[in-house]
Amino acid sequence: MTSTMSEAPARPTLAVWKFASCDGCQLTLLDCEDELLSLADAVDVASFPEASSAVVAGPYDLSLVEGSVSTAEDAERIHQIRAASRRLVTIGACATAGGVQALRNFADVNDFLAAVYATPAYISTLATSTPISAHVRVDFELRGCPIDRGQLLEVISAFLARRRPTISSASVCTECKRRGTVCVMVAHGTPCLGPVTHAGCGALCPAYHRGCYGCFGPMESPNTTSLIRQLRVLRMSDDDVDRVFHTFNAAAPAFRDAGGRS
Amino acid sequence: MMPPKPPDPPHEPPEQVPAASSPAPPPATRTIAPPPLTRVEGEGRLVIRIRDRRVEQAQLRIFEPPRFFEALLRGRAFTEPADITARICGICPIAYQMSALAAIESICGIEVTDPAADLRRLVYCGEWIESHALHVFLLHMPDFLGVDSALELARAHPRRVERGLALKKAGNEIMRVIGGRSIHPINARVGGWYRAPRRADLTALRPALEQAREIAHDTALFAATFDFPDDHVDAPFVALHQPGIYPIERGRLATTTGLDIPPDEFGDHITEHQVPWSNALHATLTDGHGQHRGTAIDDSDADGAGDGTPPHDSGSYLCGPLARFALNAPWLAPAARETATAIGLRAPERNPFRSILVRCVEMVHSADEALRIIDGYTEPDEPALPAEPRAGTGHGATEAPRGLLYHRYTTDSAGTILDAKIVPPTSQNQRAMEENLRRAVERHLDLSHPDLTALCERTIRNHDPCISCATHFLTLHVTRG
Numbered sequence: 001m002t003s004t005m006s007e008a009p010a011r012p013t014l015a016v017w018k019f020a021s022c023d024g025c026q027l028t029l030l031d032c033e034d035e036l037l038s039l040a041d042a043v044d045v046a047s048f049p050e051a052s053s054a055v056v057a058g059p060y061d062l063s064l065v066e067g068s069v070s071t072a073e074d075a076e077r078i079h080q081i082r083a084a085s086r087r088l089v090t091i092g093a094c095a096t097a098g099g100v101q102a103l104r105n106f107a108d109v110n111d112f113l114a115a116v117y118a119t120p121a122y123i124s125t126l127a128t129s130t131p132i133s134a135h136v137r138v139d140f141e142l143r144g145c146p147i148d149r150g151q152l153l154e155v156i157s158a159f160l161a162r163r164r165p166t167i168s169s170a171s172v173c174t175e176c177k178r179r180g181t182v183c184v185m186v187a188h189g190t191p192c193l194g195p196v197t198h199a200g201c202g203a204l205c206p207a208y209h210r211g212c213y214g215c216f217g218p219m220e221s222p223n224t225t226s227l228i229r230q231l232r233v234l235r236m237s238d239d240d241v242d243r244v245f246h247t248f249n250a251a252a253p254a255f256r257d258a259g260g261r262s
Numbered sequence: 263m264m265p266p267k268p269p270d271p272p273h274e275p276p277e278q279v280p281a282a283s284s285p286a287p288p289p290a291t292r293t294i295a296p297p298p299l300t301r302v303e304g305e306g307r308l309v310i311r312i313r314d315r316r317v318e319q320a321q322l323r324i325f326e327p328p329r330f331f332e333a334l335l336r337g338r339a340f341t342e343p344a345d346i347t348a349r350i351c352g353i354c355p356i357a358y359q360m361s362a363l364a365a366i367e368s369i370c371g372i373e374v375t376d377p378a379a380d381l382r383r384l385v386y387c388g389e390w391i392e393s394h395a396l397h398v399f400l401l402h403m404p405d406f407l408g409v410d411s412a413l414e415l416a417r418a419h420p421r422r423v424e425r426g427l428a429l430k431k432a433g434n435e436i437m438r439v440i441g442g443r444s445i446h447p448i449n450a451r452v453g454g455w456y457r458a459p460r461r462a463d464l465t466a467l468r469p470a471l472e473q474a475r476e477i478a479h480d481t482a483l484f485a486a487t488f489d490f491p492d493d494h495v496d497a498p499f500v501a502l503h504q505p506g507i508y509p510i511e512r513g514r515l516a517t518t519t520g521l522d523i524p525p526d527e528f529g530d531h532i533t534e535h536q537v538p539w540s541n542a543l544h545a546t547l548t549d550g551h552g553q554h555r556g557t558a559i560d561d562s563d564a565d566g567a568g569d570g571t572p573p574h575d576s577g578s579y580l581c582g583p584l585a586r587f588a589l590n591a592p593w594l595a596p597a598a599r600e601t602a603t604a605i606g607l608r609a610p611e612r613n614p615f616r617s618i619l620v621r622c623v624e625m626v627h628s629a630d631e632a633l634r635i636i637d638g639y640t641e642p643d644e645p646a647l648p649a650e651p652r653a654g655t656g657h658g659a660t661e662a663p664r665g666l667l668y669h670r671y672t673t674d675s676a677g678t679i680l681d682a683k684i685v686p687p688t689s690q691n692q693r694a695m696e697e698n699l700r701r702a703v704e705r706h707l708d709l710s711h712p713d714l715t716a717l718c719e720r721t722i723r724n725h726d727p728c729i730s731c732a733t734h735f736l737t738l739h740v741t742r743g
Contacts, residue, residue: 018304018305019327020326020327020329021352021730022349022350022351022352022730023303023304023351023352023353023730024349024351024352024353024355024445024446025352026352027352027353027396027445028352028445030396030400031430031434031444031445033427033428033430033431033434034427034431036413036427037413037416037420037423037424037427040413040416045411045413048411049298049299049300049301050300050301050302050303051301051400051401051411051412051413052300052301052410052411052413052414053300053301053404053410053411054410054411054414055297055300070327070329071327074327099329099349100329100331100334100346100349101329101330101334103334104330104333104334107333107334125327125328129329145349145446146352146443146445146446201443204442204443204448205442205448205456207442207457208442208448208449208456208457209456209457209645210448210449210451210456210457213345213448215446240339243338243339243342247342247345247346248349
């Protein structure tokens with residue numbers, strides 16, 4: 001089953017790039033404690049500023065991009081990175097959907113300006129936080145806040161084997177069923193975004209007796225209207241529904257358009 | 263093709279590097295402005311200007327884009343800061359969750375008791391191990407062994423790096439078992455936890471933690487053989503303080519200048535300032551300094567004397583492992599005290615290069631403390647106390663791996679957040695780091711440019727700055743585009 005890279009002339013080069021983010025998704029790579037050293041044998045880590053002072057010039061065979069675009073400089077930089085990358089994979093909710101910082105996209109700008117500050121002129125930022133795919137072509141998007149370690153290894157392995165990653169775009173519900181977790185919404189009346197949320201976390205929250213809060217963003221074809229009807233039955237207010245959809249993947253279209261008044 | 267070059271920070275003034283064809287520059291004018299820092303969390307760079315053998319400017323420029331957490335928390339429910347503020351930092355999400363919960367629970371008028379409180383200390387021990395091991399092995403150790411990364415280190419010392427990764431994994435495993443996952447754990451809630459772990463799940467962690475304690479001790483012995491450049495931080499130390507207990511998830515706030523206050527007086531003694539070269543606010547200890555809230559300081563010449571020197575008493579202070587160790591060393595676990603004794607580490611330790619030793623000692627302590635908590639754990643009947651919204655203001659302070667992390671929230675009677683303030687350790691340390699940088703340059707002016715540049719980078723890396731944490735606290739200025 002495993003593909004051998006022994007005949008390849010050189011190890012593929014890997015680069016890791018950071019935009020507006022918490023560092024957690026690139027940290028996921030360093031959290032592959034059991035696999036990190038074998039990974040470093042399989043790929044040439046050419047640019048990964050958080051982990052290494054050595055920076056090798058591009059082009060890069062695979063670029064992993066963490067974070068969202070929220071400054072004019074970053075909107076420029078992502079084009080340079082795309083041009084230097086054979087394959088570009090975005091990792092995490094910031095890079096695929098703008099992240100929690102995309103809540104600014106929906107704020108009344110005047111509210112922000114009215115807030116207390118000393119010298120706003122020192123700071124430069126765009127009015128929006130946008131996913132990488134709003135700026136350049138993306139070869140694959142890996143979801144999650146944060147991404148799942150196993151899925152990251154699958155994406156890198158698939159790249160090394162020159163195949164598409166096997167990543168389910170079904171809902172968290174399928175993972176609950178596989179895990180054998182009793183449905184928290186049906187059995188306990190706990191509101192849960194599992195029916196509309198992209199799989200990948202392994203259905204963690206329900207396993208901890210908590211409703212899913214959607215940190216992997218929308219699944220492929222989510223029926224948010226139907227779910228919202230059920231969330232109201234479970235006594236969530238309009239504001240509650242707005243907030244639960246508008247958090248870590250607020251700018252993902254299916255969650256952006258869902259809300260208590262929709 | 264050239265690798266993409268990160269942009270200069272917004273508003274960064276053009277570098278004053280004389281063109282080659284211009285008349286000869288003053289003989290001793292130098293600018294040290296290396297590319298952005300590597301092996302730190304987040305995006306920043308150093309700019310140092312030297313004229314006539316005097317350091318005119320020593321700046322840590324933070325250009326990581328701000329994410330405005332304090333603004334976006336307004337209007338959210340009192341149940342949400344633990345999940346939302348975790349996203350400030352993937353390396354220390356537990357610290358954000360615990361400071362947020364402490365603040366919110368004080369508004370609700372509840373105090374989490376054991377075993378739920380013990381679980382919070384336990385999961386925090388996991389985060390200290392994970393974060394310290396990341397810094398010690400992957401970020402800091404390469405400096406002492408003359409390599410660019412731990413991956414390169416692994417070629418010369420494979421066993422050392424493998425054991426370091428095993429130590430890091432032991433910390434992550436505690437976070438995974440209690441929190442569901444190690445990055446942005448999902449189990450912490452106002453009042454306690456969504457689900458308490460089974461006793462068997464925790465005891466299964468014992469072998470890895472016993473090994474972690476041993477690896478941390480061995481690493482301390484190994485690190486003690488490193489060549490430590492001379493250095494000395496003069497700034498006061500600030501850490502939580504709880505006589506009898508090495509502080510992690512609670513305590514009063516103490517300083518080496520004699521201050522000892524509850525966390526809700528944080529704002530009376532510590533002031534934040536905006537400086538033009540950083541997207542992170544600076545903090546100063548205002549106790550007795552007569553400084554005012556909200557002052558914007560325009561350059562490093564903050565004493566106004568016009569001579570480019572830092573003010574005599576700048577209000578800088580340092581939090582983090584050196585500060586915790588200085589203020590609390592007697593309350594380390596016996597195993598950690600033995601490690602410190604074995605490597606000749608005594609409190610206070612004021613050489614930041616030797617902070618790697620303190621991190622090793624704190625990892626011994628964390629593993630030992632985790633084992634103690636696991637052995638005493640009984641499963642609670644209910645994982646959480648009921649928590650009702652209340653109007654009020656609450657303060658929370660805990661010891662993130664990098665130092666003191668303060669949160670303050672104000673809520674209305676429905677539990678909606680009206681105001682939020684978050685002061686992370688790297689923000690607080692910025693001024694002390696810059697002063698440390700200035701002194702390091704002053705003392706080593708005769709080094710070659712590459713050697714002095716490397717020394718400057720090491721001087722910053724010693725403090726384990728987390729720039730992702732530090733940056734997200736400024737109000738939005740909109741550039742349309």
